[in-house]
Amino acid sequence: LSQPYYSRHDFAHIRRGEVKAFLKAYYNQMTALHDRETYTWWEHYYHASEHKTHEEAWFLMQTRWMLYLEDGDSLRLLGAVPRKWLENGESITLDGVKSYFGPLHLQVNSETEKGIITAEFRCAGKNPPREVFLRLPHPEGVRAAACEGGVYAPSVETVRLSLRGGRAKVTLRF
Numbered sequence: 001l002s003q004p005y006y007s008r009h010d011f012a013h014i015r016r017g018e019v020k021a022f023l024k025a026y027y028n029q030m031t032a033l034h035d036r037e038t039y040t041w042w043e044h045y046y047h048a049s050e051h052k053t054h055e056e057a058w059f060l061m062q063t064r065w066m067l068y069l070e071d072g073d074s075l076r077l078l079g080a081v082p083r084k085w086l087e088n089g090e091s092i093t094l095d096g097v098k099s100y101f102g103p104l105h106l107q108v109n110s111e112t113e114k115g116i117i118t119a120e121f122r123c124a125g126k127n128p129p130r131e132v133f134l135r136l137p138h139p140e141g142v143r144a145a146a147c148e149g150g151v152y153a154p155s156v157e158t159v160r161l162s163l164r165g166g167r168a169k170v171t172l173r174f
Helices: 009-015 021-035 053-069
Strands: 069-070 076-077 093-095 106-112 116-123 131-135 146-148 151-155 158-161 167-173
Touching: 009 053, 009 069, 021 053, 053 069, 053 093, 106 151, 116 131, 146 151, 151 167, 158 167
Parallel strands: 076 131
Antiparallel strands: 069 076, 093 106, 106 116, 116 167, 131 158, 146 167, 151 158
């Protein structure tokens, strides 16, 4: 119980689309285990066994899952990013990140004052995913009124991208 990275409930949360539960686990573990003096990680909540690369690696893996997660022959992008990350003027860029499908490129730009969030995706690998799901949460919880470049599911704020040659462009209008 004192070593949170041995409990994989975070993976269950993200696979089930439980964004709030995943983010709660992510930030609670990070803030409790990160040593603010050495910038390393403790192994236990009660700060025994410092400088643990195992915990650092699991933090990085959780961050990767938040940004992109393979699910068989499907890919889930930004599945658990906080809404705040897409406030007006913000962007998220993944440039050549490694995945089971090869290098991925994603550029998301939020212009919520203009009522849009745009994204461009490219998979440079020889074996692109069969399906790509891109979650684009509006910072104020508003659901999109229109979607270009895919099929929008408002209940999960996710677009199933229409891929052409491993590429897609999406515009959500609010």
